[in-house]
Amino acid sequence: AQSVTQPDIHITVSEGASLELRCNYSYGATPYLFWYVQSPGQGLQLLLKYFSGDTLVQGIKGFEAEFKRSQSSFNLRKPSVHWSDAAEYFCAVGADDYKLSFGAGTTVTVRA
Amino acid sequence: NAGVTQTPKFQVLKTGQSMTLQCAQDMNHEYMSWYRQDPGMGLRLIHYSVGAGITDQGEVPNGYNVSRSTTEDFPLRLLSAAPSQTSVYFCASSRTSGRGEQYFGPGTRLTVT
Numbered sequence: 001a002q003s004v005t006q007p008d009i010h011i012t013v014s015e016g017a018s019l020e021l022r023c024n025y026s027y028g029a030t031p032y033l034f035w036y037v038q039s040p041g042q043g044l045q046l047l048l049k050y051f052s053g054d055t056l057v058q059g060i061k062g063f064e065a066e067f068k069r070s071q072s073s074f075n076l077r078k079p080s081v082h083w084s085d086a087a088e089y090f091c092a093v094g095a096d097d098y099k100l101s102f103g104a105g106t107t108v109t110v111r112a
Numbered sequence: 113n114a115g116v117t118q119t120p121k122f123q124v125l126k127t128g129q130s131m132t133l134q135c136a137q138d139m140n141h142e143y144m145s146w147y148r149q150d151p152g153m154g155l156r157l158i159h160y161s162v163g164a165g166i167t168d169q170g171e172v173p174n175g176y177n178v179s180r181s182t183t184e185d186f187p188l189r190l191l192s193a194a195p196s197q198t199s200v201y202f203c204a205s206s207r208t209s210g211r212g213e214q215y216f217g218p219g220t221r222l223t224v225t
Contacts, residue, residue: 043216090154102154
């Protein structure tokens with residue numbers, strides 16, 4: 001079975017600074033990897049996904065993620081954070097058995 | 113196109129009561145699932161369905177029942193509510209299997225006293 005670890009529970013970043021959120025996965029085969037964002041009181045929205053091919057994936061809202069097979073990682077980055085990026089971010093791994101496994105999430109606080 | 117809808121948004125139950133959380137999608141997705149979200153634990157899969165008439169258990173199925181009589185609807189039943197079921201519940205749908213983008217509903221916040 002697949003699993004996901006997000007080592008950082010909470011990150012505080014200044015507006016305009018860069019952001020990197022870590023994600024490590026465990027899965028025996030080629031994983032399907034996702035990053036979702038959840039704003040307060042809302043459902044989850046897909047930021048980006050990786051299935052195969054180019055290991056650097058571009059998503060919405062200026063986010064990107066890099067798949068590193070050797071490190072079993074799929075870290076999310078944004079060069080310059082906006083106050084509206086304050087939210088909770090979830091990394092997830094999917095498989096052909098229809099199940100999606102989520103990490104515990106990282107809460108991002110943006111300070112002015 | 114409403115996407116994935118869930119009702120109610122909030123619910124308070126007493127221990128032992130039963131209720132059904134409703135979920136509907138209008139995207140003709142075959143795959144639907146229910147998750148619960150608890151602080152520090154992310155989302156955990158309760159039950160899922162790969163099509164009408166087909167359901168299966170996820171990671172935390174105990175105390176919950178599902179059925180899928182139509183493509184559009186996937187209700188989640190709490191048989192006898194317990195305080196441990198206090199959580200936020202999300203329904204999601206996807207066009208394909210685990211590789212597909214899942215579209216989430218707005219959630220139902222359930223409190224069991």
